[in-house]
Amino acid sequence: MNNIRNFCIIAHIDHGKSTLADRLLEHTQTVTEREAKNQLLDDMDLERERGITIKSHAIQMNYIHEGSTYTINLIDTPGHVDFSYEVSRAIAACEGALLVVDAAQGIQAQTISNLYLALEHDLEIIPVLNKVDLPSANPEEVKDQIIDLIGCEDEDIIMASAKTGIGISDILEAVVKRIPAPEGDPDAPLQALIFDSVFNPYRGIEAFFKVVNGSMKSGSAVKFMNTGSKYDADEIGVLRLRQEPQKEIGTGNVGYIISGIKEAKEVKVGDTITTVERPADKPIAGFENVKPMVFAGIYPVDTDEFEELRASLEKLQLNDASLTFEPESSAALGFGFRCGFLGMLHMEIIQERLEREFNMTVITTVPNVSYHSFMKKDPERCVIVNNPTEFPDPTKMDHIEEPYIKAQIITKADYVGAVMNLAIEKRGILTNQVYLTSERVELSFDMPLAEIVFDFYDRLKSISRGYASFDYHPTGYRESDMVKVDVMLNGEPVDALSALIHRSNAFDIGKKICEKLKELIPRQQFMIAIQAAIGAKIIARETLSALRKDVTAKCYGGDISRKRKLLEKQKAGKKRMRQVGNVEIPQQAFLAVLKLND
Template sequence: MSAHIRNFCIIAHIDHGKSTLADRLLEHTGTVTLRAMKSQLLDDLALERERGITIKARAVTMRFNRGGKDYELNLIDTPGHVDFHYEVSRSLACCEGVLLLVDAFQGVEAQTVANAYAAMEHNLKIIPVINKIDLMHARPDEVAEEMMNSLGTDPDECVRVSAKTGVGVDELLDAIIEHIPPPTGDPDAPLQAMVFDSNYDDFRGAITYIRVMNGTVRKGQKIRFLRAGSNHDVIELGRFAPARESCEELKAGQVGYLICNIKSLGDVHIGDTVGLASAQGTTPLPGYSRPKRMVYCGLFPSDGQDFTELRDALERLAINDPSFEFEPETSEALGFGFRCGFLGLLHMEIVQQRLENESDVDLVQTAPNVTYEIINKRGETVSIRKPQDVPDPGDIEEFRQPIVRCSVIVPNDYIGAIMKLCQERRGIQKSQEYLGAQRAMLTYDIPLAEVVYDLHDKIKSCTKGYGTLDYEMVGYEPADLVRMDIMVNGNRVDALSVVCHRADADRRGRAVAKKLKAEIERHMFEVAVQAAIGSRVIARETVPAMRKNVTAKCYGGDITRKRKLLQKQKEGKKRMKAIGNVEISQKAFMAVLSDSEGG
């Protein structure tokens, strides 16, 4: 049975046509009728369809008859963006082969290289596929050469397809059956199944996505999550075709789902192993390495009232997306909220949009920051996830920032512009290699804080959209970093504190102070808006006082009458300044925090 199973996933750079190719495979194998067909069928999140990108990996089982034999093809469609590389790594662990998809015009891109290396680390069979050969400017021969130079693939093995028109899809299906090895699991061995995803259904509870490595799981059996240590009865199991389709059993090598009346998603851990409750001593499979959160920010309910609603929404989302984490935090300015960790800036944007669209929660988001490390005077290493945790400068022995290795692939005409951009971001060049006659790959070590804000956008701008970026964490290195505080009327506003390089602090401080001056409403006394490093003020703006014309009723006569009224007003303002509070409206926070540069 397992000799006729093929498990594979499609990996590629963003927008190279993964979801469209998945549509054609579903069509050619007859899994979906033409009437039910729609573009990007597997992208079932509203946000995925709206943005035209894949966010969650999706599994689907296809039946295909070739030479009188029935084959079961299990496809996992994966995201292409660098932020969702964790989804790709989970999918690779459940497959024996991959389709490495490359655009026939754009060629090998940064994420193509990263995904290909990830597949090689898992020892998977790689089938190189050149897509979009129907384009007027397609250059498949040059792209095949690029793939050979950068990835070491054989140009003769490249399958050329057009996912849009369906040309070459039959040849691709033949290549999948011929070249991807069948799974090696034993259906009669003790049950071992890998949990690679989970979803929450309001009516059925937690739905666990599994790939059976060894053994067989049947309806009605009592199973055990080995790492979580919880036992459950299998109420339903089945495959995705692409909708849920129940069956009686899943054998070694098959991909499907389990429903066990689990009401809390917290009981399902991605990377856990499912075994039979009766079989003692089943060894857990090696799980997934925990995702590294790169970017942190605070999420607060905008009216301060929906704290429990926001917590419920975050819990629901965290069940479905294990790469996202959150913990409660309190801000003097914004009230109760949560500190959330994300894989990158796009991931943060997606989570925020999903919260607003799916749970109808109105949010205020603080400026994103990365995790720093501090070695204090006692020699202890402390992780800093938010600027407010940075100790006083006198207690810091060494301030360390995360460094990432960035691979930028650009046409040769733009190499100078990219070098200038990376040097401005304090990048150190590591290598430069040419993929072909027209394109080069530049490798730089750049501080993560300089990458996450807008490096991707800047690369796209200065290369007219042709440059692509991929990055991976290298480690922490010492740097001249400071915590910059914003003070309004002498009081520190914790939500606006940022960690930045000492050389950038003046510029960013002036920008935030100027913006706050424009946004804070005028009071009866003047308000000082200051940016400070420790006790040293580096920028200041003053919001002028509202002035009532107290001398309006004086007409002519002695000047001492006017002086007396003005002096009385002056003393009143002085007293108000001493005891008055400055109200900073939500709108003012939004205006400052929505700025990508933190000012």
């Protein structure tokens, strides 16, 4: 146990985590030259295409230091805020973390929020200054930022370049010397924390765990404490580049278990595994529960594929525990699911993974949040409104409450004015402003959750050039003046495009939605009226003119009455088309609300 080290890498997006992981694997000869490739641990096509880590990956290395062989478990983590739940799970399975900072860009927002997560779990932090070989690097200034942030000494910071291999042996030495060995009782009953899982179509569900107390033996009967289900540990092993089966996994080590589980809901990330013979008294306290930020409906394009979509979402949830979903139905789109996501990028990635990994073509509706409405007849009873279609009749409603959050934004001092303007535009109220250093400011706001769902995070990133980090926690519900804005095409309401909006913004947003839909809906042979309405009152209208087919092209002369006859005939046909015409709405139109400011 004294020769085991578990650590993760935390950094802002694009500070060189994946490249550093590649160099560590090469240096410890975990991968041969033949197997080596860039972004080795990012095995998803999407990760390689976008150059981001979406999923945390665990891999074991052996490192010889002063004649002793050490087993080092590395858990690579994502850097984007939308995947911070992955980071919290990786941190729960580690005793130390490499804090990687880009020498050219300095400390950025996500580094700080991930660092606080690590400090809450009492992890040993090893600061690494990466990309020191770049001409634009400014190591002395960034060193001072790191010292201010974590209070370390100058000599504790390791200078490295993952690209050229500078400082890699120093990092491995620091991992062995500075990160403590895992603590635990090898003789106690087995307690293993599940920090990840993945679905294998041939072998069922593979769960990845860290043994906290006791040891796990191959073939023994195990029990998942959260669900109470019992299984046989058919195969256990360690995670090298390929899985390597073992007879036993001891205290403090990280491994995988395959026990032929086919049902996705039987494995929960954060659950504790124990043995049936000698069960543990209580489960390990897992990591914090996921807080979805954005809710949206996901519907199959073909309504017959509802059950397939359910199975696909369950398998995705195994791989990504931050996804939550429940069934719902819509008049326009049929049966589907209301899903909770951590952010807009997370929503985009889930949609793309459904299409790539499960061949599911889906429609995603406008994201929104849950409201509480109270009726005049029974003011005590609260009706939860998750979807604009469930919005009660305003004449029978006493009042409606919307969820509020306390938002904390850390940004550079240069961007304070722009960030404040954005927050005030989103109905935020500034409650506190603290200068952490002369350069960095923490702003606190009380804001409605609905306002951050649409394009708040994207706009915050663009006005602050990526320097602002954003975190929030719910503070309860407050009374608000919300109205339901319906979108109608040729007089027919499309429920999937409806939105609940604060009355002060309704006219402005209604007009923008109509203009955006006019751009996105393809022109038809007949005219289309696009209207936004609150109840029976039309608040905005755009008209999509008809495509004109030149029916008089074949007339090459003769009397005007011949042309008029053809035009009258076309007019009558168009009128009939308009009465029965169904408007085809492209997928982008359902998410038009998100891009109103583009």
